[in-house]
Amino acid sequence: MTEATRPARGPGRRPGPTETREAILAQARELFAEKGYDGASLRAIARAAGVDPALVHHFFGNKEGVFIEAMRFPVDPAVLLPRILSRPREELGEVMVRTFLEIWGDADRRAPILAMLRSAMTNERAAAMMREFVTSALFGRIAQATDVPLLRAQAAAGQMIGLMILRYVLRVEPIASASEDELVDMVAPALQRYLD
Amino acid sequence: MTEATRPARGPGRRPGPTETREAILAQARELFAEKGYDGASLRAIARAAGVDPALVHHFFGNKEGVFIEAMRFPVDPAVLLPRILSRPREELGEVMVRTFLEIWGDADRRAPILAMLRSAMTNERAAAMMREFVTSALFGRIAQATDVPLLRAQAAAGQMIGLMILRYVLRVEPIASASEDELVDMVAPALQRYLD
Incomplete structure (x- = not known):
């Protein structure tokens, strides 16, 4: 300033x-x-x-x-997108798993995502707001930049959202204690399949 | 009675x-x-x-x-388990996608799941309760009955939980309007890979 x-x-x-x-x-x-x-x-x-x-x-x-x-939304597509696009196409799955783990693994960045999700579950206004933002600013731009069909990008995102909820919200074992590499080995190929 | x-x-x-x-x-x-x-x-x-x-x-x-x-929990392992086990192993992925779509597609059955998830996001007591139930009654029994490692069963469940949130809570397009068969075609192979 x-x-x-x-x-x-x-x-x-x-x-x-x-x-x-x-x-x-x-x-x-x-x-x-x-x-x-x-x-x-x-x-x-x-x-x-x-x-x-x-x-x-x-x-x-x-x-x-x-x-x-x-909204104190902890994910900025303007930062995220160049980072994703800087990596070879065949590493997209792994990059996605590691990016989600990095963001959700940080309690300060996880809190506002959970707050939005919680509101979206209760309130249609909040759901609409999150829906529009997620669709146009996140999925839309990532799918466009990578040529991945939107539906497949959403399936991959869904995989990570659900995994994050089990790991960081419900803290179900063994997924809560699994190492980052363990999760990459297991999940990245599934994401890569969606994104190829 | x-x-x-x-x-x-x-x-x-x-x-x-x-x-x-x-x-x-x-x-x-x-x-x-x-x-x-x-x-x-x-x-x-x-x-x-x-x-x-x-x-x-x-x-x-x-x-x-x-x-x-x-808890008015809309999923009873005693009903779910025999149904899953009655099908050939190579159909497990498809059975799982269709079962989630059937339960979440019904607003009356979806509501209590969302209520529990919402509480779990706010309240550690609720999270602990849901965690214990989900671990012992759902994952534990399904993983045991099918010989699928718990971590892989959770990865598959995570895929479906996240997909359901995008489809029924955020109602993000195109996943909100995708047909059941479209979702089965796209997602069942990913689940099958985890469960094999």
């Missing part, structure tokens, strides 16, 4: 960049909850926060970026 | 069999919540309900049966 990118300050009354950023995120959370991911535009979020859309763009890049920050 | 199996009636004050059954389930729910699945014995449930353990046995068979009724 440089001086130049801060919003113009009035005579001691205008909020600083941290407050502005938080105010945008607060409005974004409300708008996403009210209108869902697709229904809340970056422009509407800016309007609700009383700032210029260019400032929202500056802080968060795009709507996806706002969503990830607002 | 025959006259002979009813609890002895006092002079007009003793509860009928329906009330007795419900009283046992209410005590069972409390004991399972307090002590977990392993910690709540059939004898302790009977004692809490003020009935003879033989009556609990008569109503529900065994502790598993009490649990399934008390």
Whole structure:
């Protein structure tokens, strides 16, 4: 954050960049909850926060970026995608298993995923919001970039989501104590089959 | 329910069999919540309900049966297991996909599973209870009866749990609208690989 990118300050009354950023995120959370991911535009979020859309763009890049920050969603496709695509195609299964284990293995990153899943199980609004985000920002982009049919990408993701629930939520043995390599050896070939 | 199996009636004050059954389930729910699945014995449930353990046995068979009724758990291993074992080994993957689709596809049977999952995501007591039940009554018995290593049975179950969450909770497309046969064609070979 440089001086130049801060919003113009009035005579001691205008909020600083941290407050502005938080105010945008607060409005974004409300708008996403009210209108869902697709229904809340970056422009509407800016309007609700009383700032210029260019400032929202500056802080968060795009709507996806706002969503990830607002929801504290611990997976950013903009980080994930290049990492997945940098590896040979035949390692996709293994990369996927290791990426899920890394994210879910960290309690701080797992918590917000579980919070979203929990809400999605109770509340249709939350389910719609997560559905739209997961479909367009995650699956859509990964499937497009890798040429994997969406249905097969979802089968692979489903494998990992269920595995993570058994390992980290229910903590069922022996899967809860299995080593990362053990899980890669067992599951990566199944994912690779979906992704080939 | 025959006259002979009813609890002895006092002079007009003793509860009928329906009330007795419900009283046992209410005590069972409390004991399972307090002590977990392993910690709540059939004898302790009977004692809490003020009935003879033989009556609990008569109503529900065994502790598993009490649990399934008390938690309204929609999967009874005593029904599931013979059905799975009646089919040739090489159809295990397909049988598993179709069984999950049948149970989760029915909103009335899906609701209590989701309720348990939701609790398990919030509450360590609930997680422990579900973990113990799932491990001993479901995985343990199925793995034992089919000779499939527990870890591989869990990988297969994980595949189906995650798939069901994407299809019925998040309702992500195209997996939400895929036909049963499409899902069997795609997923059954992956399960079969785990179970072979």
